[in-house]
Structures are given as C-alpha cells and as structure tokens.
Amino acid sequence: MSGATGASKKPTVKEVALRAGVSPMTVSRTLAGGANVSPEAQEKVRAAVRELGYHRNENARSLRPGQSSGLIGVAITNLGNPYYGNFALGVEEVVTETGRRIILGNTGGESARERQLVADLKGRQVEGLILVPAGGPTEHLMPERLGDMPLVLASRRIYGLDVDVVLLDDVGGAYRGTRALLDAGHTRIGYLGNVGSAFTGGRRFEGFERALTERGVELDPELIVREQQDAASASAGEATKRLLDHDLPPTAIFTANNRNSVGALREIGRRLRAGARAADMPEIVSFDDFELAELMPVPVTIVDHDARQLGREAARLLLSRLDGGDRAQDPPRVVEMPVRVGRAVHV
Amino acid sequence: MSGATGASKKPTVKEVALRAGVSPMTVSRTLAGGANVSPEAQEKVRAAVRELGYHRNENARSLRPGQSSGLIGVAITNLGNPYYGNFALGVEEVVTETGRRIILGNTGGESARERQLVADLKGRQVEGLILVPAGGPTEHLMPERLGDMPLVLASRRIYGLDVDVVLLDDVGGAYRGTRALLDAGHTRIGYLGNVGSAFTGGRRFEGFERALTERGVELDPELIVREQQDAASASAGEATKRLLDHDLPPTAIFTANNRNSVGALREIGRRLRAGARAADMPEIVSFDDFELAELMPVPVTIVDHDARQLGREAARLLLSRLDGGDRAQDPPRVVEMPVRVGRAVHV
DNA sequence: ATGAGCTATGGTAACGTTACCACCTGGATC
DNA sequence: GATCCAGGTGGTAACGTTACCATAGCTCAT
Numbered sequence: 001m002s003g004a005t006g007a008s009k010k011p012t013v014k015e016v017a018l019r020a021g022v023s024p025m026t027v028s029r030t031l032a033g034g035a036n037v038s039p040e041a042q043e044k045v046r047a048a049v050r051e052l053g054y055h056r057n058e059n060a061r062s063l064r065p066g067q068s069s070g071l072i073g074v075a076i077t078n079l080g081n082p083y084y085g086n087f088a089l090g091v092e093e094v095v096t097e098t099g100r101r102i103i104l105g106n107t108g109g110e111s112a113r114e115r116q117l118v119a120d121l122k123g124r125q126v127e128g129l130i131l132v133p134a135g136g137p138t139e140h141l142m143p144e145r146l147g148d149m150p151l152v153l154a155s156r157r158i159y160g161l162d163v164d165v166v167l168l169d170d171v172g173g174a175y176r177g178t179r180a181l182l183d184a185g186h187t188r189i190g191y192l193g194n195v196g197s198a199f200t201g202g203r204r205f206e207g208f209e210r211a212l213t214e215r216g217v218e219l220d221p222e223l224i225v226r227e228q229q230d231a232a233s234a235s236a237g238e239a240t241k242r243l244l245d246h247d248l249p250p251t252a253i254f255t256a257n258n259r260n261s262v263g264a265l266r267e268i269g270r271r272l273r274a275g276a277r278a279a280d281m282p283e284i285v286s287f288d289d290f291e292l293a294e295l296m297p298v299p300v301t302i303v304d305h306d307a308r309q310l311g312r313e314a315a316r317l318l319l320s321r322l323d324g325g326d327r328a329q330d331p332p333r334v335v336e337m338p339v340r341v342g343r344a345v346h347v
Numbered sequence: 348m349s350g351a352t353g354a355s356k357k358p359t360v361k362e363v364a365l366r367a368g369v370s371p372m373t374v375s376r377t378l379a380g381g382a383n384v385s386p387e388a389q390e391k392v393r394a395a396v397r398e399l400g401y402h403r404n405e406n407a408r409s410l411r412p413g414q415s416s417g418l419i420g421v422a423i424t425n426l427g428n429p430y431y432g433n434f435a436l437g438v439e440e441v442v443t444e445t446g447r448r449i450i451l452g453n454t455g456g457e458s459a460r461e462r463q464l465v466a467d468l469k470g471r472q473v474e475g476l477i478l479v480p481a482g483g484p485t486e487h488l489m490p491e492r493l494g495d496m497p498l499v500l501a502s503r504r505i506y507g508l509d510v511d512v513v514l515l516d517d518v519g520g521a522y523r524g525t526r527a528l529l530d531a532g533h534t535r536i537g538y539l540g541n542v543g544s545a546f547t548g549g550r551r552f553e554g555f556e557r558a559l560t561e562r563g564v565e566l567d568p569e570l571i572v573r574e575q576q577d578a579a580s581a582s583a584g585e586a587t588k589r590l591l592d593h594d595l596p597p598t599a600i601f602t603a604n605n606r607n608s609v610g611a612l613r614e615i616g617r618r619l620r621a622g623a624r625a626a627d628m629p630e631i632v633s634f635d636d637f638e639l640a641e642l643m644p645v646p647v648t649i650v651d652h653d654a655r656q657l658g659r660e661a662a663r664l665l666l667s668r669l670d671g672g673d674r675a676q677d678p679p680r681v682v683e684m685p686v687r688v689g690r691a692v693h694v
Numbered sequence: 695a696t697g698a699g700c701t702a703t704g705g706t707a708a709c710g711t712t713a714c715c716a717c718c719t720g721g722a723t724c
Numbered sequence: 725g726a727t728c729c730a731g732g733t734g735g736t737a738a739c740g741t742t743a744c745c746a747t748a749g750c751t752c753a754t
Contacts, residue, residue, distance in 0.1 A: 123402045266639070699750100
C-alpha cells in the first residue's frame with residue numbers, strides 16, 4: 001500500500017497540472033517533448049505524472065484536428081496460422097519504427113466479418129489498413145467507402161480495386177516446383193489446391209499447368225483436386241486418399257499450400273503404418289514451408305517464402321502513403337516477393 | 348466514380364444530421380439502436396449515413412463519461428508462434444461475443460517492450476488487459492500503476508501480483524509424460540528446457556523430477572540442459588548434440604516445449620541422414636504438440652494442450668471482472684487447464 | 695376541458711486533449 | 725530610458741460524441 005494518494009480513477013491533465021502547480025497547457029507541452037517549458041516546470045510535471053500514474057488519453061488526443069491515432073489496422077484471415085502470425089509480426093516490426101501500433105483483427109476468411117472489422121477499424125480512426133482479403137463481396141473496401149484511408153492488400157489481389165498490393169511469386173514458384181518434379185522424371189503428378197482463395201490458388205495452378213504444358217506432359221483431370229476447404233487439412237487427406245487409390249496413382253503430388261501438404265503427408269503416414277512401402281508413396285512438392293519437412297518419410301521439396309518479409313513490405317507500402325511526402329500520391333504499386341525452391345533440408 | 352457526393356474527409360454526426368434534416372441527437376439515438384426515434388426519422392438517418400459513408404468516431408464516443416472503449420488489450424510474447432496466435436484467437440472468440448474487440452501487441456518476451464505496450468494500451472483506454480508475461484521487471488503491472496484496469500495473466504504467474512491467472516497443468520503434464528517413458532523401461536532420460544520462462548520451465552521440470560524420484564531413478568545432471576534461448580530451436584539442436592555425444596547417451600528425451608522438440612528432432616534427423624540407425628536414437632516426449640509428430644522417425648509422445656481454450660478461459664476471467672456484477676469483486680482466481688498425454692497418432 | 699403520461703425531438707454541456715492567441719517577464723538593443 | 729524580442733506561461737475554444745434536461749405534440753382517463 002504505497003502512496004495511497006487516492007482515487008483509482010484515471011487522472012487527467014488537469015489533475016496533473018493541479019498537483020504540479022502549473023496549467024494544463026504546460027503539462028501537455030512537457031509531455032509533447034518539453035519545447036518552451038522551463039526545466040523546473042518540466043521536473044514538477046514529471047514528478048506529478050509519476051505520483052499520479054498518469055497516462056495521456058490517446059483517444060482524446062486523436063480527437064483534436066491534425067492529430068493522428070497512431071494506429072494501423074491489420075486484418076488477417078487466420079490468426080492461428082503461423083504464416084499470418086508472422087505476417088503480422090513483420091507489419092508490426094516496421095510500423096513500430098514510426099511510433100505507431102497495430103490493431104489486429106481476425107476475419108476467419110469470412111467476408112461479413114471482414115466488413116464489420118473494417119468498419120470498426122475505421123471508427124477507431126486507424127491511419128491505414130493492411131488486409132489479407134477474405135474473398136467474397138468487397139464493396140466495403142471500395143474507395144468511396146474508405147474515404148482517404150490508405151489500404152494495402154496482401155497475398156491476394158482484388159480485381160477492380162486499384163490499390164497497393166504485396167503478392168508472392170505464386171506463378172513462378174509453382175512453375176519451378178513443378179519443374180523440379182518433371183526434371184526428376186515424374187510424369188504423373190497430382191495437384192491439391194483449395195476451393196477458396198481463388199486468386200492465389202489460380203496463380204499457383206497456372207504455374208503448375210505451365211510447367212507441364214511446356215514439357216508436353218498431359219494434365220490428367222483425375223489427378224487434380226481443388227476442392228479442399230481453406231483452413232482444414234482433413235479434406236486434403238481425403239483428396240490424397242482418392243489420388244492414391246487411383247488405378248494409376250501419381251508418383252508425385254504438388255500441394256498448393258501448407259494445409260494440403262500436411263493433409264497429404266498424414267494420409268501417406270497412415271498408409272505406411274498400415275504396411276505400405278515408402279518407395280510406393282508419392283514425392284511431395286509443397287508450396288509453403290512447414291516445420292520438420294526434412295524428416296518426412298518421402299522426399300519433400302519446398303517452395304518457401306517469408307511471411308514476415310511480406311508483412312514488412314506491406315507495411316512499407318502503407319507507410320509511404322502516410323509519410324511518404326511526394327510518393328504518397330504515386331499510382332498503386334504491385335510488389336511481388338520472390339520465393340525459394342529447394343529440397344527440404346534444414347541445416 | 349459513383350455518387351461523387353463530395354469531400355473525402357470523414358463525415359461527422361452533424362453532417363449526417365444536416366443531410367437527414369434532423370438533429371445530431373436523433374442521429375446518435377438511431378445509431379445506438381433507435382429507441383424513441385420515429386421510423387421515418389430512422390430511415391432518413393440511415394439513408395444519410397449510407398450516402399455519406401459515415402462511421403461513428405469510436406474515440407470520441409469513448410471519451411464521454413460512462414462509455415467504454417470496447418477494447419481488450421492482449422499482449423503476447425511471440426505472435427509468430429502458432430501457440431500464442433491460437434491463444435489470441437481464443438481470446439478474440441470470447442470477447443467478440445460481448446461486442447468488444449481485441450487490440451493485440453507483441454512483447455517479443457522483452458520486459459521493456461511489455462512496459463511500453465501496457466502504457467500505450469492504457470492510454471488507449473482498454474477496458475482490461477490479458478497478458479502473457481515477458482519475464483523481468485514487473486512494476487508496470489502492479490495495481491497502483493494499472494489503477495482499476497483488470498489484468499489477467501496467462502501461462503505464467505508473477506509472484507507478488509495477486510490477479511487472475513490461467514495456467515496449464517505443467518507439473519501434472521510433465522509428470523505423466525515422464526511416467527510414460529519410465530513405464531516403457533527408460534532410465535536414462537534427457538531433459539531440454541529453456542533458460543527464460545522460469546515459471547513454466549520450473550513447473551515442468553518439477554513434474555519431470557517428481558516422476559523420476561518416485562520411481563527411484565537418479566537424475567544425471569549431465570542429461571539436463573536448460574540453457575536454450577526462448578524463441579530459437581537452433582540452440583535445442585546444439586543441446587541435443589551434446590546429449591547424444593555423451594558416453595552413455597539417453598534413450599529418451601523429455602523436451603519441455605515445442606521449440607526444444609523441433610530442435611531435438613532436427614538433430615536426430617541430421618544423424619539419421621548421416622547413417623545413424625533409428626533404433627539408436629532416443630524416443631521423445633514433447634510438452635506441446637507439433638504438426639506431423641506421427642511421421643517422425645522416432646516414437647514421439649505428446650503432452651498436448653489447447654492454446655485456444657486457454658485464451659477463451661483467460662477472456663472469460665477478464666469479462667467476469669468487467670461484466671460479472673457481483674463476481675467482479677471475487678478474490679483472484681487461478682485456473683489450471685488440463686493437458687492430454689498420448690502417443691502421436693493423428694487420425 | 696383538464697392534466698397526467700407518453701413519445702419524439704432538440705439544445706446545451708461536458709468528456710480530455712491541444713492549437714491558437716494573449717500575456718507576461720527579463721535582457722539586449724537603440 | 726524606451727523599445728524590441730524571445731522564452732515561458734495560461735485562457736479559451738474546439739475536436740465528435742452523447743447524457744441530461746426541456747419542450748412540443750399526442751393519447752387517454754378523469
């Protein structure tokens with residue numbers, strides 16, 4: 001019970017001023033950096049702040065004209081997915097350098113939640129918004145709805161919405177991953193993709209298809225399964241079951257994302273435990289890294305990319321709209337982040 | 348170019364009122380639910396809101412006495428760790444039901460950042476705070492600093508700080524996991540833990556130790572390595588190397604968390620690729636689940652727990668302080684979440 | 695016909711902050 | 725000795741919102 005100076009309510013500038021024996025303005029000036037405030041006054045103010053446990057009310061502050069909230073809204077589709085967690089981390093890393101903070105929301109990939117979240121973030125006066133689009137209706141993202149709040153899209157693009165975007169090299173990564181399989185002599189190659197995420201999925205399939213076509217390998221529609229639900233690896237397991245039960249099963253599978261990779265490998269594991277030989281199981285090329293890939297019972301090639309880097313880049317795009325001066329008015333930019341293709345061997 | 352009704356600045360209640368031909372109060376009332384507002388007036392207001400793209404300024408709103416910000420602060424140590432991501436997801440899930448939103452910050456496990464984050468969240472008038480303590484100094488969490496803002500700690504406890512806490516059954520989980528190894532006949536069991544997270548680490552080691560002592564198995568200090576850095580699995584690999592190079596290497600290793608499990612398994616993988624026999628490699632008991640554990644080349648037992656559930660429970664504790672009526676004044680509660688121990692076989 | 699009890703509406707003030715201006719002091723300049 | 729500047733300080737108003745009170749119109753029972 002130290003101090004016991006009184007009420008547990010939040011103190012205000014006025015109370016600090018009273019205690020320090022100065023005016024609220026002097027308190028405000030001191031907290032804003034102390035320009036044109038005498039050292040003695042500053043010391044008195046700081047003492048009063050300490051004694052009262054005063055914190056400036058940032059909401060009231062951002063209410064004044066010309067003051068910004070210092071908040072960047074970040075909306076991702078799945079907080080539980082480490083990929084998006086790292087993405088948010090990259091954003092945070094960069095915006096923190098400018099003294100801003102992120103306010104993070106989870107859309108669960110649902111357009112309705114996204115709409116609600118965007119409205120709320122706008123209501124909280126965020127300076128800008130970084131969004132991994134959920135898919136579905138996008139009216140709430142149109143310029144006339146957002147006003148002058150800058151928006152940066154990540155991972156997916158929205159056609160008809162001309163804003164800054166950070167993407168992966170989906171096409172190139174899928175192409176090179178598939179090429180690796182072709183180079184190894186595979187000709188019956190399965191494809192596992194998602195029903196949602198039309199944009200990303202489409203691009204990855206495009207790269208896959210291009211590699212096959214280029215080598216004159218025909219696409220067998222029965223080896224292409226793109227029905228998987230977004231968040232669940234279970235449906236990828238079902239799809240893998242179907243592929244492996246085919247009369248002429250694939251000798252390799254391209255999995256268009258982490259969830260499909262995990263689902264496919266689980267099914268392979270199931271069969272190995274049931275007595276199947278590893279040599280009869282397909283090799284995997286996974287778009288997206290996953291941990292311990294090098295310990296898998298079948299060879300795994302990874303199309304790897306850095307979510308954090310993606311987040312950093314998205315943040316940089318947004319900040320250049322906010323603080324960039326001249327560059328703030330540049331036409332929308334599209335940044336495509338590179339991917340690495342390699343056998344899964346972590347050092 | 349639809350509408351083109353004018354300025355891209357943010358409209359206010361006054362402008363909406365003007366356009367709807369009513370007073371600001373009628374607008375406010377309509378937006379607050381529409382009690383005591385005629386249907387015609389409501390319709391006019393809603394039309395004006397749509398046309399102007401109006402969003403209520405939540406900051407100004409929370410400025411009024413009696414109004415709360417609707418924000419819950421959540422501070423976690425590592426956003427990139429799916430465990431904490433899922434934790435945040437659980438918190439969000441529950442607080443969303445009460446119309447609140449989370450504002451999420453990342454401490455990186457650094458006390459200084461934690462202090463700054465807490466100050467900022469307080470400045471933004473969060474109604475309450477859910478925190479995974481970073482370790483280190485904790486003055487900024489003491490009641491005299493937080494005022495009447497409720498705090499819930501997760502995963503770790505802070506001695507001398509008497510607030511609601513949600514913990515895992517660390518001791519029991521480690522005990523049962525170790526028992527499983529002893530039951531399988533192991534007597535030389537290694538232990539990998541972290542240098543940070545003294546609280547959690549201590550509890551898990553306690554369970555480990557208790558199981559050994561109970562069976563009269565002596566602890567070999569050379570098999571206990573607790574120096575690993577928190578976020579990196581690389582140092583766990585180094586530690587594993589040391590254990591396996593021992594004259595009398597352990598036949599099993601208890602890894603006190605996910606990062607150590609992954610590090611240990613990577614080292615095992617390295618040796619297998621170098622020609623070691625799987626039968627000579629140790630079996631693993633991992634506190635914390637990780638994906639594809641069932642595909643590992645050595646047997647893996649998991650002490651599993653649900654981060655999301657932990658987050659939900661933390662949120663419930665906090666909400667009962669905020670909305671709980673009588674229960675809001677209950678003495679601090681400690682909730683210990685159960686863990687499951689089992690061989691790694693996903694269906 | 696009167697007034698009590700509604701509902702619908704608007705005016706005013708206040709929340710905590712800071713921009714703007716006005717005011718003081720003291721020392722330097724003419 | 726009068727004038728100027730610069731640094732230090734405080735008063736006032738405004739940001740966007742809503743609680744409170746006042747008022748106007750209405751219905752219904754007396």
